[in-house]
Amino acid sequence: MRIRSVLATAATAVTAGTLAVVVAAPAQAAEYSSSLKIKGVQYDAPGRDSNNCRTGNSKSEYVTIKNYSRTATVNLKGYVVRDTTTTNKFTFRSNHYLEPGDYVMLRGGHGTDSDAKNVVYRQNCNFIWNNDKDTVYLYKPTGAHADTHAYTKSRDDRDGNGYISFHG
Template sequence: MRIRSALAVTAAAGTLAVLATAPAQATEYSSALKIRGVQYDAPGPDSNNCSTGNSKSEYVTIKNYSRTATVNLKGYVVRDATSTNKFVFASNHYLQPGDYVKLRGGHGTDSDANNVVYRQNCNFLWNNDKDTIRLYKPSGAHADTHAYTKYDDGDRNGYISYHG
């Protein structure tokens, strides 16, 4: 759940060199689908009440970064750091090259035209202070992973972008 970074220290010929490695959220996997961003802290006071709450305003955006391949999301899995909260794309949802989908909390009607899939669950998926978002291929292989803390959110709007 923490952003991990390693510090390597080497000594050669009396010289001390310090090298910082990239944080865990920079890990790259070979997948066309990647996590584009996360609204980890829904605007307003948190309430997972299905009729009056704001869990529908919490979402993760998944984008197809391929230039040529259409990807079917069926079987892809999104999990949090503890893997106790997860969502499996159970239906066909095709992403054309450059297209994206927002996986939202709450109840609603999935729509290819509106690029949205609902979890059909009003509980929040992401922690407001820190968490890890994991995207898995139907085979179980990692597609993408990003860890965050609220301190990574420079403008403090509850949204963090990845992959430009």
């Protein structure tokens, strides 16, 4: 077991007169280095897909981003959401503050952003998420990785409703 070998090495170093500090972290700890996480994605909008801005259903396709911090408020300005291709991306250009435990739904289509309704629109009627499989990426304003989730319809959407939850 890796942790035991690290602890044994640390114990040997301490008994040899060397001060050692060991911090054991679970393998998934890197995933939680950001307080903002992708909570879920409605990758397949209900109904027949139509990206017609007036009558289509691209507003029903969305990704939910949640602030999992217990204390920090996070401003979404500068955060980037994208899929596997680099051309399908959205950058939050305005201030949008998420209090601890709060979330925002980034929807397709045109609409009015609302802090009160926890919604931001991409102002684009084209669908971003593939209906069979894709990857959702979230990047910090610095360009650093915040969260990523890949999905496949057959593996991850057991009830077939087009929605997949990632962080509960």
